Amino acid sequence: MKKYVNIIVGLVFGVGFLVLAFYxxxxxxxxxxxxxxxxxxxxxxxxxxxxxxxxxxYRWGLIFKPHPVPSFKNLFSGIMIGVMVNNLIPAKIxxxxxxxxxxxxxxxxxxxxxxxxxxxxxxxxxALFFCFFAVFVFSxxxxxxxxxxxxxxxxxxxxxxxxxxxxxxxxxxxxVKTNIFIKVVENILGIFSKPFAAKINxxxxxxxxxxxxxxxxxxxxxxFSTSVFQWVLMGFTTWIALISFNIHISVFSACFVMIIxxxxxxxxxxxxxxGPTQLFSVLxxxxxxxxxxxxxxxxxxxxxLSFAVGTILxxxxxxxxxxxFTELIKFSEEKR
Numbered sequence: 001m002k003k004y005v006n007i008i009v010g011l012v013f014g015v016g017f018l019v020l021a022f023y024x025x026x027x028x029x030x031x032x033x034x035x036x037x038x039x040x041x042x043x044x045x046x047x048x049x050x051x052x053x054x055x056x057x058y059r060w061g062l063i064f065k066p067h068p069v070p071s072f073k074n075l076f077s078g079i080m081i082g083v084m085v086n087n088l089i090p091a092k093i094x095x096x097x098x099x100x101x102x103x104x105x106x107x108x109x110x111x112x113x114x115x116x117x118x119x120x121x122x123x124x125x126x127a128l129f130f131c132f133f134a135v136f137v138f139s140x141x142x143x144x145x146x147x148x149x150x151x152x153x154x155x156x157x158x159x160x161x162x163x164x165x166x167x168x169x170x171x172x173x174x175x176v177k178t179n180i181f182i183k184v185v186e187n188i189l190g191i192f193s194k195p196f197a198a199k200i201n202x203x204x205x206x207x208x209x210x211x212x213x214x215x216x217x218x219x220x221x222x223x224f225s226t227s228v229f230q231w232v233l234m235g236f237t238t239w240i241a242l243i244s245f246n247i248h249i250s251v252f253s254a255c256f257v258m259i260i261x262x263x264x265x266x267x268x269x270x271x272x273x274x275g276p277t278q279l280f281s282v283l284x285x286x287x288x289x290x291x292x293x294x295x296x297x298x299x300x301x302x303x304x305l306s307f308a309v310g311t312i313l314x315x316x317x318x319x320x321x322x323x324x325f326t327e328l329i330k331f332s333e334e335k336r
Contacts, residue, residue, distance in 0.1 A: 017275030029293020041244035048237040059226040063116045070106040077317040078102040084314020087272040115210030127227035129164040139252035241302040260284045272307045
């Protein structure tokens with residue numbers, strides 16, 4: 001029953017965001033936007049998307065250190081199957097799925113694998129915030145965007161900066177004083193729900209295992225620089241995709257578009273980011289003078305190509321690994 005509720009909620013979110021995205025956008029403008037698309041750009045976009053996933057697999061291996069590092073083949077397989085699950089099942093359970101896949105193939109242990117995925121996501125956000133602020137430092141257009149935005153927008157920017165700093169502080173405290181940190185959090189949560197506080201402990205232990213990758217400064221630097229590079233690559237891919245629609249903005253601006261869309265897709269449990277991608281693409285591209293129809297056309301094609309690459313590769317690896325899709329989803333739902 002829980003599985004179907006998650007799926008329905010995800011679909012409702014996706015449809016809801018699509019309705020908001022198409023609000024005040026004329027269908028004729030979307031068709032006109034599609035006509036501007038140059039299909040010669042499909043191949044470079046697909047190649048860059050595959051490279052992006054390869055980089056994610058390489059970084060995942062770095063996060064496993066000093067524990068035994070799984071083979072690159074199995075890391076990439078796990079990444080792609082997880083992406084495929086997230087694309088097809090509107091409940092964001094792909095991360096759990098790839099923990100199951102890798103744990104089964106490499107005998108790494110589900111707990112450790114979960115821990116590395118939690119650390120991976122934290123580095124994703126740290127690197128994304130780093131890119132976010134770098135854009136504002138090096139690009140005057142985005143500073144103008146901040147100056148012209150509403151008070152709510154400026155508050156959101158300040159909150160993001162504070163969140164970025166707080167996240168770093170919390171990670172440092174957790175790393176240095178792990179046991180004390182866990183005990184304090186358990187006591188605080190125990191005030192509201194003791195059973196929930198007890199369930200949190202294994203997750204913290206998994207996270208602590210994952211954070212051992214930070215014991216080496218050089219490895220930590222590699223993980224962070226790789227995380228930044230993957231977002232820069234995605235920003236460059238966004239720039240190429242925009243050019244394919246004859247939308248010409250700077251690479252910095254394309255990175256800004258990518259960052260806003262990625263942040264907009266974090267929470268809504270829609271499959272493959274469908275809905276939030278369209279809404280936030282239309283909203284942010286409006287600042288650059290792109291009409292809703294062109295922005296919608298771009299977002300649909302970019303979303304489709306990314307969706308297709310991730311889903312096709314995921315399905316190929318699922319069959320190659322002789323994995324049962326039903327068993328995979330069942331396990332992921334149980335561990336959710």
